[in-house]
Amino acid sequence: MRKVEALIVGGGPVGLSMACALADAGIASTVLESASERELADPAEDGREIALTHRGMAILQQLGAWQDLPPQAISPLCQARVFNGRASDSLHFADARSDLGALVPNHWLRHIAWLGVQRRPLVQLRCEARVVALSLDSAAATLMLADGARLSAPLVIAADSRFSALRRLAGIGAEMRDFGRSVLLARIEHEQPHQDQALECFHHGHTMAWLPLGGVSPKLSSLVLTLPTDQAELQRGWSEGQWLDWVQQHSQNRLGALKLAGPRHHYPLVATYAHRFAARRFALVGDAAVGMHPVTAHGYNFGLYGVQRLAAELAGSRYSLGADAPLQRYATGHRRDTWPIYQGTNAVVKLFTDERRPARLLRQGVLRLAQALPPLKAAIAQQLTARPGGLRA
Ligand SMILES: Cc1cc2nc3c(=O)[nH]c(=O)nc-3n(C[C@H](O)[C@H](O)[C@H](O)COP(=O)(O)OP(=O)(O)OC[C@H]3O[C@@H](n4cnc5c(N)ncnc54)[C@H](O)[C@@H]3O)c2cc1C
Structure with a gap:
């Protein structure tokens, strides 16, 4: 195996997909995950049925993961x-x-992400490895594990959930709702x-x-x-x-x-939105960057969009991994992809959970207006499905 170029913290569906996308760009990584390999290989059903947008499905197809799903999982x-x-x-x-x-089902998405890692020699998966400390300096990014081991690489990518400890350790705050x-x-x-x-x-x-x-x-x-x-x-x-x-x-x-x-x-x-998606030699992806309320079904889709965008930026700067400019371009692009829907989702939640009479009337009015105006409805659906055009009343 080549020298590790990126350390990925979190072997959830986003962290593992990130490792696969980097491998496809020729970048070697190690994924550090606190759970056991068995939990990743054969994840328990967790009740989540993940709605995927067309863009999300296309990314899974590019990674060769979609093809691993049996028909009954779709x-x-x-x-x-x-x-x-x-x-x-x-x-x-x-x-x-x-x-x-x-x-x-979420457990299938986790399983196919794990399968993808098995097929890529450029990815090393290290389970039962909990990251407890981080240091980022001009020479390298260094992680410390709970067992005292230290690992260094040009870049650390955190995919360690919406309650990300790495985000905090990197000095990045987050809006938490x-x-x-x-x-x-x-x-x-x-x-x-x-x-x-x-x-x-x-x-x-x-x-x-x-x-x-x-x-x-x-x-x-x-x-x-x-x-x-x-x-x-x-x-x-x-x-x-x-x-x-x-x-x-x-x-x-x-x-x-x-x-x-x-x-x-x-x-x-609980929804979260990180104040920044990148710092020196450091990037956030998945729920660690944006943790969504599930009503508009975007959390994992956003994770995949971030994986695709970050891998493309890093592929273009392979020989200076950890450099600031590509990380900042990723951060700007990912914010553009996610901020309007994050805000829109929170506004929908607020309007549709307000039990006061004016709010009830307003939401009835909003639904009627959207139903009566096909272009408005098409625009909403286009945002939600990430597919251009094609909707009928
Ligand atoms: C009820 C519900 C319904 C949803 N429905 C949808 C939907 O329809 N569509 C959609 O797109 N999204 C949906 N989502 C969101 C989606 O499930 C998440 O966005 C996605 O699972 C996030 O994946 P992740 O890999 O970023 O994080 P996680 O799945 O949270 O994985 C994080 C991983 O990091 C590991 N970890 C954490 N800390 C450390 C550490 N210090 N060291 C090592 N490892 C660590 C954890 O063990 C874990 O394996 C839904 C969520 C919920 C709760």
Whole structure:
């Protein structure tokens, strides 16, 4: 193996994809991950069904990762409908080519990222290696592991989650937004077919999103229930039967009779946006750079956009790795890609979780306006699916 040119902290789906993209550009890296190799090779199901944009899928195809997915792991997303409260009118998105994107379980995305690393001799994966200290100087970037080992390279890339310790160690602050809400997720079988349509229902006090899992069954969806955290904690204490009764009562019978088809999972909702994406000999990617609220389904997609952009910048400056200019160009480009959607997502969350009457009326007005104005709707969908043009009402 060649001399290590980049150290990547975090073997999540973004860190491993970063290593693959660098290898494809001829750059050798070592990935340091605190979990065991078994957890990376065979990740446990975590309930997350990741909606991928067209740009996200294209990047996975370029990395050769998409081709590793079995058909049942890919669920097409052909339509989406957004409802406000109990109002029956909705905002409807459909793609002229019947393809808004696709849903893939997160554990599959993690597995294919690990497989990609196995195929690339330029990547070394070091598991059960927790990074505890960082030093960045003009000569090199150096990491210290919990076991006392030290590693140096021209560049460190941090992909160590939205609560990134490396970000802090590099002296980079972040905006952190705790929404005071949590999501409960579960796979649910239903009587009516989903027709590959996602439903996003903004009710008073909670939000229910139904993500169609057509790769597995035309009558299986993932329910993403967003609640104030105290309510979510209460519901976590309920038996499966009690919880399903509540879901059935609040589903407005949109999918008919419901049956729980898997374990329930829980995530608190916190968004983060790093003040900078790069420093001397250092770059942030994935959730460590931008950790999104999942309502617009962009976190992992942004991770992939960042991987592609940073790899392209570094490929162009292979012989001066760690130099400032390419890192700054990456930072500027990634901010341009992510900042408008990060702000837009937070504004949507604010508007659709405000229970006061003026806000309820405003969101009904926003949905009606967008439904009545096809160019506005097409512009929103284009942002969300990262595909140019092609949407019909
Ligand atoms: C409920 C939910 C739904 C979502 N839905 C979507 C969606 O539809 N579409 C979408 O695009 N995104 C979605 N996301 C976001 C997506 O899951 C994340 O953006 C993505 O998983 C981030 O990957 P990552 O590799 O950056 O970070 P992580 O997956 O958090 O990986 C970080 C890794 O770093 C390791 N690590 C941390 N600290 C250290 C250390 N000091 N030393 C060594 N290793 C360390 C950790 O062990 C971990 O393996 C969703 C998220 C949630 C919670």
